[in-house]
Amino acid sequence: MTHPHAAKLSYRLAWLPGLVNLSVVALRFLERSAGPLVDLLIRVTLAQVFFVSGVLKAANWDNALYLAANEYPVSWLNPVSAAWLGVLIELLGSVLFAAGLATRLAALALAALALVIQYNYQTLDTHLFWVALLFWFVVRGAGALSLDQLLARGLARTAVPFAAATLGLCTDATRWLAPLYALLLRLWLALAVLAAVAGFAIAASNGGTMDVAALLPVTSAAVFSSPLPLICAALLALGCATRPAALLLMLAISAVRMLGAGVEAYPYWFMALALMALWGPGPVSLDALVERALRRRFPQLAGQPAFSLDDVPRVVIVGAGFGGLACAAALTRARGGDRDRPPQLSSVPAPALSGGYLGPVAR
Numbered sequence: 001m002t003h004p005h006a007a008k009l010s011y012r013l014a015w016l017p018g019l020v021n022l023s024v025v026a027l028r029f030l031e032r033s034a035g036p037l038v039d040l041l042i043r044v045t046l047a048q049v050f051f052v053s054g055v056l057k058a059a060n061w062d063n064a065l066y067l068a069a070n071e072y073p074v075s076w077l078n079p080v081s082a083a084w085l086g087v088l089i090e091l092l093g094s095v096l097f098a099a100g101l102a103t104r105l106a107a108l109a110l111a112a113l114a115l116v117i118q119y120n121y122q123t124l125d126t127h128l129f130w131v132a133l134l135f136w137f138v139v140r141g142a143g144a145l146s147l148d149q150l151l152a153r154g155l156a157r158t159a160v161p162f163a164a165a166t167l168g169l170c171t172d173a174t175r176w177l178a179p180l181y182a183l184l185l186r187l188w189l190a191l192a193v194l195a196a197v198a199g200f201a202i203a204a205s206n207g208g209t210m211d212v213a214a215l216l217p218v219t220s221a222a223v224f225s226s227p228l229p230l231i232c233a234a235l236l237a238l239g240c241a242t243r244p245a246a247l248l249l250m251l252a253i254s255a256v257r258m259l260g261a262g263v264e265a266y267p268y269w270f271m272a273l274a275l276m277a278l279w280g281p282g283p284v285s286l287d288a289l290v291e292r293a294l295r296r297r298f299p300q301l302a303g304q305p306a307f308s309l310d311d312v313p314r315v316v317i318v319g320a321g322f323g324g325l326a327c328a329a330a331l332t333r334a335r336g337g338d339r340d341r342p343p344q345l346s347s348v349p350a351p352a353l354s355g356g357y358l359g360p361v362a363r
Contacts, residue, residue, distance in 0.1 A: 027243075027280070032144075035278050039143030040100075042133060042271050047098035049130070050110055054090030057083070072121035089113050097137070100146020104170065107137040118214070125217035129268030132185060136275060139181045140174050182282035183239075188216065189272060190237035193230065196221035220265035223256050224249065236276065239285020246276040 057064035064087060069079035077085065089109045096106040111134035118127035142148045155163040196218040212218055224233060229252050232245040250273045253266050281287050315331060317324045 031278060036143035036145045038271075038274055038278055039137075040145045042275075043100065043103075043137070043142065043146075044098050045267075045271070046110070046130060046133060047094040049094075050090040050113070051094040051098075054087050054094065057087050058091070067121075072116055074116065074120070086113060100142035100148050101151075103142035103146060103148050104138050107134045110134050111138065123214050125213070125220045125265035126268060128215075128217050129265055129272065132188065133268065133271060133275075136181065136185070139177045141170055179282040179284055182276075182279070183284045185272065186236050186239060186242070186276065186281055186285075189269075189276075190233045192216040192218055192221040193224045193233035197225055197230065217265055217269070220269060223266075224252065228252075236281075239281035239287050242281035242285060242287050243277050246273040249273050250277065 057067070061083075064083045065079055068074075068083040068086065073079065074082045090113065093106045093109045093113075096102050097110060111131050114127050114130040114134065118124070118131070152167055156167050195212050195216050224230065229249060232248045232252075235241050235245040236249070250270055253270050253273075257266060317327055
């Protein structure tokens with residue numbers, strides 16, 4: 001038996017499911033409309049950086065060989081091979097990545113190159129964001145505005161060897177790895193803000209210290225030292241009110257850029273936070289926990305009736321004239337009426353007609 005106070009509370013909160021459902025519909029609309037466009041803009045921005053670098057190295061091959069031999073050498077490759085491989089990845093990988101063709105492989109190759117630059121050449125926040133954003137596409141693939149999505153519709157039905165299996169593997173990778181990577185990206189951004197404020201170092205295994213800037217974008221995170229961005233960073237780490245927190249941090253970055261006190265990595269902060277604002281924190285978050293609790297409390301959010309229909313009396317209205325319609329409207333407006341299942345009325349033109357002439361069901 002339902003407690004009277006619980007029933008009274010449910011009646012007072014009857015507006016909440018409609019508000020939550022409207023919010024969910026708006027977010028899904030943004031994901032379908034703005035999500036692919038944001039993915040495309042990020043792909044093109046990152047691809048442009050690598051493509052320009054590849055063109056400059058190809059135009060000055062002696063400089064490319066000097067960089068491969070002295071600036072960021074690879075121990076298991078000779079300089080000539082490393083230079084050729086680096087230019088090939090930058091030129092071919094950037095084109096494929098921008099077009100969204102073999103996006104995961106292209107993003108993985110570019111991310112590996114970015115890691116070599118970060119740890120063998122120069123430690124910069126920008127390089128860390130390259131890696132973080134590229135691995136987002138390694139895990140999730142390209143959005144709707146890509147050749148991968150265009151070709152996937154037909155590849156699954158073709159006789160190309162391993163096409164269906166590869167597509168299935170990519171789908172499984174997105175389903176299992178995307179929530180984990182969303183969690184890691186949230187924690188990485190939040191830890192960068194906290195580390196920038198604390199200014200600590202991480203003890204290395206050799207007994208020395210390694211600047212945390214090699215792992216986290218702490219230099220550019222110094223802009224978030226005021227209380228409100230710190231609160232937003234904590235919310236981001238917990239996955240609580242993630243989208244509003246990400247939007248506030250994006251506004252903070254925009255304000256800094258407008259004042260002219262920005263650094264090179266701020267656009268990449270904006271991109272990473274935009275992904276959080278669009279796609280949310282994932283299932284491993286307080287937001288997802290609250291959503292699951294609301295769906296249990298209000299079954300109509302999951303498309304189920306608000307209450308059990310087993311003991312509800314059934315009313316049959318014969319006739320779809322003005323009287324029948326007025327009766328159906330009154331029942332729908334009645335307290336406790338199921339608005340998701342409006343009454344059905346059978347229109348009978350005249351009593352003399354047989355059942356074969358019964359009119360269609362009116363709603």
